[in-house]
Amino acid sequence: MTGTATDELSLVFHALADPTRRAILSRLSSGEATAGELAEPFAMSRPAVSQHLRVLESAGLIDRNARAQWRTCTIRTEPLDDVSAWIDEHRALWTERFELLDERLRDLKQQKQDHQQDH
């Protein structure tokens, strides 16, 4: 990511561009957890986990709630909707292009058949 890429969608894609951060989100999909619980499955220091949580939080993908003395994390899926919308739009455009190409190929084939029948 370049230094200027701080738009929301870029932050979300950047946050998802790491297998540990995606694993953390997978864990949070099944319920809230503390930073300690999230660190457990990974062979990494607590500061390293905290850094990942900060990246996820700045992308709006998690909320960190101070509840009693425990600070729990929950997933937020709204940014995933934006990602999904972007992806779907580009797949749709591309599929549309393929359909146009298909149509053109069918036309060419038909023209060739017509041409052969003329001879």
Next chain:
Amino acid sequence: MTGTATDELSLVFHALADPTRRAILSRLSSGEATAGELAEPFAMSRPAVSQHLRVLESAGLIDRNARAQWRTCTIRTEPLDDVSAWIDEHRALWTERFELLDERLRDLKQQKQDHQQDH
């Protein structure tokens, strides 16, 4: 992205985490283009554009075809399918959890009503 995050999905998310690279893909969604044509709308040097194209190519999001003396780029949408699958899976898990919560809340409400009717 950390130095070890070189799995395919991470490469794709990393490639999408930049507004210029996403704009290049948007342009390619409507048809192939040369590096020069892709550079036009951006106030950036050709080497900078080439660097973006390399990132997109290594993520499998574009193909660069040498045709005559022109090297054109085309979009490839297969990696977007993987991203889409990941997103959908996590949204589904989360929606499921919300539905369970909803159900539990309905149960609690029903219990409360039953309790009130008893008194």
